[in-house]
Amino acid sequence: MHKIYRVNMTDLSVKVEPVPAEWAGLGGRALTSTIVAAEVPPTCHPLGPxxxxxxAPGLLSGTAASNAGRFSCGAKSPLTGGIKESSAGGTSSRIIARLGIKAIIVEGQPAGDAWYALVVGKDGVEIREETETLGLGTFATVEKINARHGEDFGVITLGPAGEHMMAISNISVKDPESKIRSFGRGGLGAVMGSKRVKLLAIDPTGGAPLALADPAKFKEANRTFTKTLADHPVSGQGLKKYGTAVLVNVINEAGGLPTKNFTTGQCDHHDQISGEQMYDNIVAREGEPSHPCSPACQIQCSQVYNDKDGKYLTSGFEYETIWALGADGMIKDLDVIAEIDNVMDDLGVDSIETPVMFAVAMEAGLLPWGDGARMLQLLREDIAKATPLGRLLGGGTGHVGRAYGLTRIPVVKNQAIPAYDPRPIKGIGVTYATTTMGADHTAGYAIATNILNVGGKVDPLKNDGQVELSRNLQIATAAVDSTGLCLFIAFPALDIPACLGSVVEMLNARYGLALTGDDVVALGKNVLKIEHAFNLAAGLGPETDRLPEFFELESIAPHDAKWDMDQKELATFWNF
Amino acid sequence: MLITIKLFATFRQDRFRVAERDVAEGTTVADVLRALDIDEPEVGMLFVRGRHVETDRVLVEGDALAIFPLVGGG
Structure with missing residues (x-):
């Protein structure tokens, strides 16, 4: 990968630039965060020019490495006001990498009212005015682009929410079935919308398998890597069968399943919305229990979920979404949850931020608890059409909570807290508080060691050892997010030493390097420091590295747990 | 004494979701696993009353024991 595409939307020009030497060893999150930190003024308006x-594809994207089909999208976030990196699967990462493109930078802002499509190919980017897909949902947009260009094109698109520059909007990526994967968090759809780019169509013509410095060594390392993925029970069997939703019952049992807007840690109807129930429904209705989100994925945590008549309802039906709608928002019917999931994908909204926002709206009395039908109506009639009510909701969890004068608003740096209560699972609380991303479980997935007994054991109800655990996980995650590998490789990586070693060997064989594990850790540390410096300069100082006050004031059943970690201890997170 | 046993994921196959069992005083988690024909290396998580326990935990009247295979998500 030897070139950077720079698309200037102010004067509608494109430059193809060589990769600066200091960016050569970077990919994925390391590259998006480095570019954003180098080129975006931290104090700028996120929706301004x-x-x-x-x-940016990851360092291993486009190779034959298993599970390397992900890529990163970065910007200053309109939701958090800080730096943002979001990761997605789909088919585009591999195509971009095989075209030799290290990164695509979209900058500036056009003056007029026109919208644009960016057609990305081997020689550059063509900026075309876009009309046909405006206002369309993501699924219809993908269909139109498939028809316009061919099914082998990658598609990266906004739904209506992104066109309306809502803070809950995401950026959708076509997957191998022409369904949707998402750069979900942080309102990146609004940034793309502010540049009046509806979509990117990625032309695979002229793409080629990537040159490897040492093909034999790469093949051998990938074989070892693939075996560790197959050997670990979580990546090898568990995720494939039950998907991520297997966690509903696990986290409920541990008393950390935030229910009814974070007022209790267990949900009475947990079995109705569990991974086990989802699997039974999928099998009975002839859906697909396991399914890849990107090429060469062997974990296959995704699935196709059909309705009672055997008709497609949704795919990529995730724990976070099911928790947020089913437990936090009290919707008991998994089929209704699936329908809402599909509508959220179609509108192009984050399926964590949006339902957590709805649970806050339920507490505010805007709609009844568990009323999926009303939620669907608000999504289709108000958010999709950007009515004043839709814009209130489209501002996200913090926005709605403030509008109604609530105090129980589960956000950090204004981003919704996901599916694990930080009071009885304190390690994840450290991650929510300290990560540069705003509340984000994936940034340092302490659930592994606090609850799942992966990577050792740290008592979830005690503060001891949690800062160190979260720090180590956040550093490792920043490195993994730079490779293009799926984060779920962390399960074998935490338990099987050969796993991480084989990843380092693949990097060495790809680029002709002699990296060690320590170098990869150093990369992760550097990414976090770059992001942290950006946030400090953007005004997200140490006082924002904290959980909302209600976690200190309200204890949660069944463990009667409060958040009681000393702020000074939390601040030691950055001592590295 | 009466205890409740809750099984999850693959452990439900050919067994049950939730059941009450009358067991002898002094019964440990390991005893329960043996009675259910679940091999200890297959076990990922064990909870009693929402807290992680080890297999040597002695159960008491009214305990609810949750048994999970190695699973994860995110």
């Missing part, structure tokens, strides 16, 4: 939207 000075923000930039950066797409």
């Amino acid at each position: 000075n923000n930039k939207l950066v797409f």
Whole structure:
């Protein structure tokens, strides 16, 4: 990968640039965060001309490495006001990498009312005015682009929410079945919308398998890597069968399943919305229990979920979404949850931020608890059409909570807290508080060691050892997010030493390097420091590295747990 | 004494979701696993009353024991 595409939306020009030497060893999150930190003024308005939207495949994307089909999107976030990196699967990462493109930088802002499509190919980017897909949902947009260009094109698109520049909007990526994967968090759809780019169509013509410095060594390392993925029970069997939703019952049992807007840690109807129930429904209705989100995925945590008549309802039906709608928002019917999931994908909204926002709206009395039908109506009639009510909701969890004068608003840095209560699972609380991303479980998945007994055991109800655990996980995650590998490789990586070793060997064989595990850790540390410095300069100081006050004031059943970690201890997170 | 046993994921196959069992005083988690024909290396998580326990935990009247295979998500 030897070139950077720079698309200037102010004057509608494109430059193809060589990769600066200091960016050569970077990919994925390391590259998007480095570019954003280098080129975006931290104090700029996220929806103004000075923000930039950066797409970058990972260091191993485009190779034959298992599970390397992900890529990163970065910008200053309109939701958090800080730096943002979001990761997605789909088919585009591999195509971009095989075209030799290290990163696509979209900058500036056009003056007029026109919208644009960016057609990305081997020689550059063509900026075309876009009309046909405006206002369309993501599924219809993908269909139109398939028809316009061919099914082998990659598609990266906004739904209506992104066109309306809502803070809950995401950026959708076509997957191998022409369904949707998402750069979900942080309102990146609004940044793309602010540049009046509806979509990117990625032309695979002229793409080629990537040159490897040492093909034999790469093949051998990938074989070892693939075996560790197959050997670990979580990546090898568990995720394939039950998907991520297997966690509903696990986290409920541990008393950390945030229910009814974070007022209790267990949900009475947990079995109705569990991974086990989902699996039974999928099998009975002839859906697909396991399914890849990107090429060469062997974990296959995704699935196709059909309705009672055997008709497609949704795919990529995730724990976070099911928890947020089913437990936090009290919707008991898994089929209704699936329908809402599909509508959220179609509108292009984050399926964590949006339902957590709805649970806050339920507490505010805007709609009844568990009323999926009303939620669907608000999504289709108000958010999709950007009515004043839709814009209130489209501002996200913090926005709605403030509008109604609530105090129980589960956000950190204004981003919704996901599916694990930090009071009885304290390690994840450290991650929510300290990560540069705003509340984000994936940034340092302490659930592994606090609950799942992966990577050792740290008592979830005690503060001891949690800062160190979260720090180590956040450093490792920043490195994994730079490779293009799926984060779920962390399960074998935490338990099987050969796993991480084989990843380092693949990097060495790909680029002709002699990296060690320590170098990869150093990369992760550097990414976090770059992001942290950006946030400090953007005004997200140490006082924002904390959980909302209600976690200190309200204890949660069944463990009667409060958040009681000393702020000074939390601040030691950055001592590295 | 009466205890409740809750099984999850693959452990439900050919067994049950939730059941009450009358067991002898002094019964440990390991005893329960043996009675259910679940091999200890297959076990990922064990909870009693929402807290992680080890297999040597002695159960008491009214305990609810949750048994999970090695699973994960995110």
